[in-house]
Amino acid sequence: MTEKLLELKNVTMKFGGVTALNEVNLHVNKGEIAALIGPNGAGKTTVFNVVTGVYKPTSGEVNFNAQSLIGRKRYQVTKMGIARTFQNIRLFGESTALENVVTGADVHSKSGVVGAIFGTPRSRREEAAAVERGMELLEFMGLKHRAGQLGKNLPYGDQRRLEIARALATNPQLLLLDEPAAGFNPAEKVALAATIRKIRDAGYTVLLIEHDMSLIMDISDRVAVLDFGQKIADDVPKVVQNDPRVIEAYLGAPADAS
Amino acid sequence: MADKKFRYNLRDHAADYWERSPKWRRVSLSISFIAFFYALPFLNNPLINTPGSDFQSVLFYPVGMYVLMAIGLNIVVGKSGLLDLGYVAFFAIGAYTMAILGTHTSLNFWEILPIGIALAMVSGVLLGTPTLRLRGDYLAIVTLGFGEIVRIVAVNIEAIGGPRGIAGIPTPPDLFKAKFTILDPKPYYWVLLTFTLLIIWMVRRMAARRPGRAWDAIRQDDDVAQLMGVNTLKYKVWAFVLGAAVAGAGGVLYASQILSIVPDQFNLNVSILILACVVFGGIGNLWGVILGAALLAFTPERIRFLSQPRILVFGIALVVMMNLRPDGILPKKKREHFDPNWKTVEESGEGEIK
């Protein structure tokens, strides 16, 4: 049951003089909801960027299903089964909600330009399947009625949910969510927690960045804490919550108080 | 806001009308539309006549040719958002293929046409694969350079006529009793129109399917497109190659009509003018681009009687137009759709996933 789906080994990521990640070891087990927390600027989003191929780490290993991800193209990482959302929403605003999702679902189509021009049976079949999958996911995220609306015209919460639907459309084994509840009210957060559980129960593995502690404690199986690019804790929520180093990282060093 | 609504109304009404129309009406409308354009050379209307130049010739070049090229460039610039300032290069490659093979071999127009298209496509791949990794400004500069290089190479190779170019390019053989001669531009226009319709059909199919979505994604946010699994380089190269194919086909046909070509015909101005057609019509909107190209190519001919000042008049008209409609005559604007079957689900988490 504790099969490692994603594993970062001694990953360091430097941007000029800034060390965003410093010798980070991190893993996500298959089938769990793992959380990544830490103060602002701790390096959480950088972990996502390193995993999805946005940045190539300065040193260290990133393995997915025991295969190295380093040096792979971003679209290949997605094809291998990792999809993500963005902290600052990055939808295709000029495309409809359905088109946004179907763009993700297209990953699994084999036909391309030639198939589209000649309307080959495979192209038609794959188009229909991608659209059906897209509709299914919109419905799952409660966005079916938004299908024909442009991404930029959706209300804020729906935009966040649409990002999750679009990521799911690529059929990932691992779903990376970067602060999916940012800007949500308590009721929306509860609904989102239920949705994330449902996603896990459907067989997906989730790695979640979040600032809302109660949400984290509620749904995650394991919590890793980053502070100034270093991992300072990694355990079940209860233990992490009471870890003095974590409390210190969030509240500031006791020395600061004096 | 009210102003905005008014602006887009006509197009939205037209699109609504089209979407609500039953199949028979769409088919008959399309057929009459197409028939109208095939009959256009015979239309002797003082409104659209071109005093000072032969109307039938004008229909072939510049009007038809610009429309074709603008549709091709729109795949690159409009659909995928890649700024190509050297588009004329592919037109030149098509034209030179026709000129060289036409004068040195016994191949006729119809045999040379696929070769010209293929050569344009191959040069699209060769230019695109290394350069399409570049972004925005860099790509524009590299393509601009490519356009000039092709022309300069042609000027400097004596074997293909150097600066004097190539004369005596053969006309296409007769087709369905239509004779292709320098004196009668109609058959050329009909062939060009047929190409154009074919390409419109292809572009529309692609736009509604996976390539269209990939291009939309790339144009809007290249990074996110990649992260959503789009092989962006592949689709950019495709856009480039398809654009090149269209220009290549145009070049072959053009050379077979004009009978002699010189390198200086394929200068930067042509690239810029085609780009102007795309921008003027409405980047990314197929119908806008067609209308824009037709107007930009036709107007200077229509006002030829003004002789020299016509370029000034034309320029002023352009500036005024672009101020009134900065996004083009028919801007690209996705319409939103509502389907009553998409029932409202108030809360998140309805439905199931597999």
Ligand SMILES: Nc1ncnc2c1ncn2[C@@H]1O[C@H](COP(=O)(O)OP(=O)(O)OP(=O)(O)O)[C@@H](O)[C@H]1O
């Ligand atoms: N592309 C980049 N170039 C330079 N510095 C960067 C870059 N990306 C991240 N950083 C730096 O790395 C550090 C970690 O940033 P990161 O975005 O990973 O933080 P985070 O934990 O996601 O914070 P937040 O909670 O604010 O989202 C910050 O100091 C940031 O300024």
Ligand SMILES: [Mg+2]
């Ligand atoms: Mg972040």
